[in-house]
Amino acid sequence: MSDDDRIAMRPFTASLPMALLQARESAMRLFRPMLAEHDLTEQQWRVLRALTSEPFPVDAGELAERTFLLAPSLSRILANLEGRSLLERRPHPDDQRRSLISLSDEGRELVASVAPKSEELYHRIEHGFGRERLERLLDELHELAALDHQVDPAATEEAS
Amino acid sequence: MSDDDRIAMRPFTASLPMALLQARESAMRLFRPMLAEHDLTEQQWRVLRALTSEPFPVDAGELAERTFLLAPSLSRILANLEGRSLLERRPHPDDQRRSLISLSDEGRELVASVAPKSEELYHRIEHGFGRERLERLLDELHELAALDHQVDPAATEEAS
DNA sequence: TATTGTTATACTCTATAACTATA
DNA sequence: TATAGTTATAGAGTATAACAATA
Numbered sequence: 437m438s439d440d441d442r443i444a445m446r447p448f449t450a451s452l453p454m455a456l457l458q459a460r461e462s463a464m465r466l467f468r469p470m471l472a473e474h475d476l477t478e479q480q481w482r483v484l485r486a487l488t489s490e491p492f493p494v495d496a497g498e499l500a501e502r503t504f505l506l507a508p509s510l511s512r513i514l515a516n517l518e519g520r521s522l523l524e525r526r527p528h529p530d531d532q533r534r535s536l537i538s539l540s541d542e543g544r545e546l547v548a549s550v551a552p553k554s555e556e557l558y559h560r561i562e563h564g565f566g567r568e569r570l571e572r573l574l575d576e577l578h579e580l581a582a583l584d585h586q587v588d589p590a591a592t593e594e595a596s
Numbered sequence: 597m598s599d600d601d602r603i604a605m606r607p608f609t610a611s612l613p614m615a616l617l618q619a620r621e622s623a624m625r626l627f628r629p630m631l632a633e634h635d636l637t638e639q640q641w642r643v644l645r646a647l648t649s650e651p652f653p654v655d656a657g658e659l660a661e662r663t664f665l666l667a668p669s670l671s672r673i674l675a676n677l678e679g680r681s682l683l684e685r686r687p688h689p690d691d692q693r694r695s696l697i698s699l700s701d702e703g704r705e706l707v708a709s710v711a712p713k714s715e716e717l718y719h720r721i722e723h724g725f726g727r728e729r730l731e732r733l734l735d736e737l738h739e740l741a742a743l744d745h746q747v748d749p750a751a752t753e754e755a756s
Numbered sequence: 757t758a759t760t761g762t763t764a765t766a767c768t769c770t771a772t773a774a775c776t777a778t779a
Numbered sequence: 780t781a782t783a784g785t786t787a788t789a790g791a792g793t794a795t796a797a798c799a800a801t802a
Binding site for chain 1: 603604606622734
Binding site: 477479505506508509512513531532533534 | 767768769770771772776777778779
């Protein structure tokens with residue numbers, strides 16, 4: 437292969453999406469066994485977890501945004517979790533198309549039972565990486581994610 | 597709900613896995629249309645991308661590690677990409693169970709044709725976030741991922 | 757016997773579109 | 780007419796186990 441065949445592109449290891457995936461993968465490897473013990477997928481856990489955050493109860497649209505799940509995926513997950521009595525839905529007072537979703541007592545108990553172990557794993561990461569350093573990293577990640585809105589995705593369609 | 601019902605857990609927004617997912621999601625939203633134009637899934641692109649990195653050619657096991665794909669997933673992806681003539685397999689000289697995988701000319705052309713747009717999107721992120729700041733973030737992510745090996749996953753099994 | 761890679765199987769998520777009920 | 784949410788459908792990845800070929 438001649439030098440001209442080399443592709444003008446940053447190394448695979450310097451790719452931001454890969455670095456994010458890799459970091460997430462290594463973090464999730466820690467958390468996954470914990471979720472498996474309770475027969476929860478990552479996405480199901482994300483939904484339960486999101487329901488512990490203010491404000492609640494929330495409608496499905498809000499929940500989809502918080503969890504980065506598409507509406508159809510979320511619909512099925514909600515049906516599953518409701519079938520396991522982990523969450524409740526009640527009609528929205530102002531709009532009969534929506535319902536307001538919240539954890540059931542059982543769901544809250546489940547999350548509460550997982551919380552200590554989750555925190556323990558978290559402390560382990562903090563211990564290895566540094567607490568303040570981790571906080572700074574989280575801040576940077578949030579700012580990076582927020583950037584998204586400034587960059588116009590439509591502009592990428594024809595940019596070639 | 598009484599105060600006692602509150603769950604002792606960091607806020608959803610302060611969760612490291614969520615922050616990583618969110619950041620990745622916002623980055624991928626930029627890159628996805630580009631991949632869709634070439635009928636590539638994220639995972640297929642990851643494989644092609646990994647094959648541009650030294651050293652190559654590689655066997656399937658090495659490729660699975662680089663791309664964070666499980667062997668069965670990778671098998672199907674390799675079959676797909678080989679069917680589209682984007683990569684080639686030749687027998688491993690020392691071990692007939694393995695094969696050595698590399699991009700075909702066509703595959704290299706495809707990656708090369710995508711590269712400029714990919715770099716452009718990358719520059720857009722650098723512009724919005726800061727080049728050196730992004731480099732620091734990448735370093736931190738790599739160190740976080742490397743931590744994984746220090747933390748004993750087996751210890752999580754019984755930690756309750 | 758152990759290892760590499762593929763195939764089998766069941767489940768879940770993704771993604772788009774069609775549909776229902778309500779606004 | 781537009782919106783919120785569900786259902787339909789096709790495609791793909793995840794995960795575990797079983798398997799074939801080779802070491």
